Amino acid sequence: MDYNKIFEDIYTELSKIDNKGVVAEYIPELSKIDPNKFGVQLTTVEGDKFAFGDWDERFSIQSIAKVFSYVLAYSLIKSDLWDRVGVEPSGTAFNSLVQLESDKGIPRNPFINAGAIVVCDILVSELEKPKEDILTFIRELSGINSINFNSRVAESERSTGFTNMALVNFMKSFGNIHNDIEEVMDLYFNLCSIEMNCMEVSKSFLFLANNGVVPYSGKSILSPSRTKRANALMQSCGFYDESGQFTFKVGLPGKSGVGGGIVAVHPQRYCITVWSPPLNPKGNSYKGMLFLEEFTTRTELSIF
Amino acid sequence: MDYNKIFEDIYTELSKIDNKGVVAEYIPELSKIDPNKFGVQLTTVEGDKFAFGDWDERFSIQSIAKVFSYVLAYSLIKSDLWDRVGVEPSGTAFNSLVQLESDKGIPRNPFINAGAIVVCDILVSELEKPKEDILTFIRELSGINSINFNSRVAESERSTGFTNMALVNFMKSFGNIHNDIEEVMDLYFNLCSIEMNCMEVSKSFLFLANNGVVPYSGKSILSPSRTKRANALMQSCGFYDESGQFTFKVGLPGKSGVGGGIVAVHPQRYCITVWSPPLNPKGNSYKGMLFLEEFTTRTELSIF
């Protein structure tokens, strides 16, 4: 299928629509981005590549990184994970504390902030050098060694991240954080600061479309069964309280970040990454959501 | 694949596990069922059939019927539906009133009780004889004319259904019920009382695995795009606050009922229906959930 042509057509069509989204402003580093940036890249499991626009410009992947940390933790530990974080959609905003109170410190899933913080706590327990190790992991997945944290972004998040500090303290009060809070949050804030371009994101997610095996290296990251479950979890929980909408309209497992990126996985076929900074009220890329809805509608391909 | 052999193997294995489930007791008609009943039936889109156990014994399908009412409403009306009911998982119990208060009377999705009641209200508005029409619709889908309401069950639900009466009154206070409450609830309680066997359920859901077309009659119920969305909605919302677990462990769109039935759809392939009356604490069939998890694990087939 000529995805390049489809990309261009959809882009042209979306250009006519007023972008009601707003660029994330809670940290200076994110607010400075040009709202007109737009990129999309698709890589198939066979290695074919399709791209459009600013696909090769790096952006702050933010919560997309929560899939990397989750997969790494899932590959490291056996059973303990699901005692400490659930697999249910939250039905509430990504940073809500309400459910944590009724659920006694157990976050609903690893893709809301609280859940990703618990995953970071697990990585701090399991790894000797968690920051270096997660970076090595992502570089292995993507095959690109220049991928890195953005320390200014991490520092900016740290100095304004009071809600996340509330979450980690609250979970520690329930005994669900085992390590020192500062160390856990240092990993968390750095994780969110990673910068990649659309092509790099697609490439690094490709093992999820390929039964857990990185196509170009042959390395197995997760078993086929666990790979299916990781995809299922993105389907249920990848878009905060808009996960149902994404499932309904796009029909692929995926994950978004407040940097404006969205990645979606079509098992056995491809990964697609779209980037457009302005966000809708739920914190997901306004045009990215529309683009992917239009893409799966036109290609008539979704997992359902 | 020899599904009959797999069914038998899994059944034998599950027989060794203590059934921690409890048969629904809130209405006498349901509580009288033999807890050892167990049936499973799979029908492929090509018409192949596989079955085991009590697959040909009718049971109260209860909330499985909410898919029929939703599809019928979805096929009847255009845009209005999504102003009145959402497509997000609720994250709470099937009969919770809490979200309705914060969401001003708009239920999260059509598969929780409140959402199914709104769908019934829509059907009362759209159809001349809603009770007869929904029955005709289900008979058409399944090709079996003896499918019917169980009036004793409907009456039993009516006389004890105070939570559902609270839900409908509460939504009417927000203006989200347009018709007379008694008429809406008469349809709702009858809908839940429908009795079918595993084979009949599988057969009547088969259009959802076949791009919206009933295979044996060739009749188109929904467009391919809407069919995908109906499946997506079952994936997100089919199992109340256990939807994430079902997605994670089974990996197929599906719907459960408190009668102990579960139906799951593998698009382009098959429908499978399992029936085992004892329920887990979330209100889903205890052994039915385990059976389907084991089934998609052994066949290595899921949508992810």
Add this chain to the structure above:
Amino acid sequence: MDYNKIFEDIYTELSKIDNKGVVAEYIPELSKIDPNKFGVQLTTVEGDKFAFGDWDERFSIQSIAKVFSYVLAYSLIKSDLWDRVGVEPSGTAFNSLVQLESDKGIPRNPFINAGAIVVCDILVSELEKPKEDILTFIRELSGINSINFNSRVAESERSTGFTNMALVNFMKSFGNIHNDIEEVMDLYFNLCSIEMNCMEVSKSFLFLANNGVVPYSGKSILSPSRTKRANALMQSCGFYDESGQFTFKVGLPGKSGVGGGIVAVHPQRYCITVWSPPLNPKGNSYKGMLFLEEFTTRTELSIF
């Protein structure tokens, strides 16, 4: 103290303030009232009377009547009452269902709608002719036999009272309503429809300022200890989620109604009733609240 002069002074001062309140509009009968009506009446335990404005015009006392039903139930039964309704402020709106869900059908106190409905259920159990008996009780307290229900108001509330119907059904689902819902709600809606003027309200509450004894008849309604507790309950719970504000600013036990009336009790001294129909966002009389705040400030008399 020359209360007449103080009444006039405060009234003059409040006249300069823009009334930001809005007359209750949810039933036609209430919305038709002239928003400029204003009356105040104070009766001392010695029988002295002070009044201003429209003090002798009857209005719909609405939730003020919940004190009568509570006192009557409290005088009829022993211990059972506090198993079925609490004595804590709700911290939420008068008609919220959220707490009922977490508190398993036990309302926080007898002065929110749910609590008053439980009290009506108790009265239906305890009394042969509950509607007549509650009317007789209020006539005894006030010594005025022409006090009556307004059947048009009661009917109007009945036909639009979906939130209250949701509350009673929800509580019945938890087993906290023992009688037929229609009978309980008939009593409840009639209770709310009672019409009295300021003087009649003050007079009928006077036993609460007089150790439980009706001053002019000498009849004992409650023991001194129970009288204190009834006053305490009005202090904690008389103004929905504005009870703290009323306690803070006025400093007397009291009760409001959406008809715009407020009654306050100064133990050992007097009862004061003020009436001004426009309501603040919490459902309490906008100018009535200001009047009483100014009144206890000027007289430097409150229970604290």
Add this chain to the structure above:
Amino acid sequence: MDYNKIFEDIYTELSKIDNKGVVAEYIPELSKIDPNKFGVQLTTVEGDKFAFGDWDERFSIQSIAKVFSYVLAYSLIKSDLWDRVGVEPSGTAFNSLVQLESDKGIPRNPFINAGAIVVCDILVSELEKPKEDILTFIRELSGINSINFNSRVAESERSTGFTNMALVNFMKSFGNIHNDIEEVMDLYFNLCSIEMNCMEVSKSFLFLANNGVVPYSGKSILSPSRTKRANALMQSCGFYDESGQFTFKVGLPGKSGVGGGIVAVHPQRYCITVWSPPLNPKGNSYKGMLFLEEFTTRTELSIF
């Protein structure tokens, strides 16, 4: 009235009742206390003193100190206070985060933890040496210079106070904490660690029974009107989600602490302080509550 005799009688009677309370165990310093300690002290505005048991042994006053911080802030600032903290009972546990989320970081009242932390933030803004100044203030109120923080208790609270750290971070995310979190919490944890005996607590609260004037020094702390409001606030909010019960059964404004102390104020008459470490499930002294209920019942004196 011979309060000494009444104290002894009630104590004897309560001795027969099994103490179902449990000593606070969340910090080692509190858990080590002898659960059989019991003291009570009453001081009248005229200076008469009555006491029984361990009235002269100092204990950790904990949340009782929140009245001191609130009164000091209330005396220092004009209007800003009520934009940042409410006067409504919370209806929930003392350390709940749920309401903060819906109320956008504004605590319900100054006597729950979140509210007291905001008050500490105000004191950090208003005072040069907040820790010294609050201590000086309490020493002035009581006339006793040896009153001090217990640094071990403060440190213990600091090292385990994750819920409180969650609260302060969460409020800062809403902009309702203006100063550095560490500085605010240092004041808060020290405030809670203050140790006083029953007599010292009674004496230091006496200005609240005396129109805002410290009886033995003649110093005016609050105006009469503000004094009434401070008492009203204790009445509404002094006992977390048991405030209604205390109002209902005891009928006096008061404040409790998890050290097992309770102080109650009878305006124009006296202050009474009771101390018994084991706590009921709501975090209030089990026998202290019973003692005060019995005390106001026997003396037939309450504000209602």
